[in-house]
Amino acid sequence: MKPARVIGTVTLSHAAPQFKGARWLLVGPMGPDELSGKNPDGVAEGWTPVVYDKLGAGVGDPILYVEGAEATQPFDFPIPLDTINVALLDKYTYQPPEEA
Known part of the structure; x- marks a missing residue:
């Protein structure tokens, strides 16, 4: 989980029937600086994956997502999916590793 x-959200004009009732979210992965509050924007530089969401996350919410084959596990049928939201975070604590 990441x-x-x-x-942000993604608006589709057409979607495959397998995705009915869900939303697509644009997310910014969080690294050590974002988790510890050192980055005031809270969003890391770099890529921004699009994540399938049936949990109801909104803009600004922290989430956990999984990628790859694990993203298809909640489904009983084959589905063309690479990332899925698996948790909405109410609160989190990050303790950076101690330097040796």
């Missing part, structure tokens, strides 16, 4: 913050 932590991220929702930074």
Whole structure:
């Protein structure tokens, strides 16, 4: 699982029937600086994956997501999916590793 913050939503004009009733979120993965509060924007530089969401996350919410084959596990049928939201975070604590 990877932590991220929702930074937007994706609007589709057409979607496959397998995705009915869900939303697509644009997320910014969170690294050590974002988790510890050192980055005031709360969003890391770099790529921003699009995540399938049936949990109801909104813009600004911290979430956990999974990628790859694990993202298809909640489904009983084959589905073309690479990332899925698996948790909405109410609160989290991050303790950076101590340097040796």
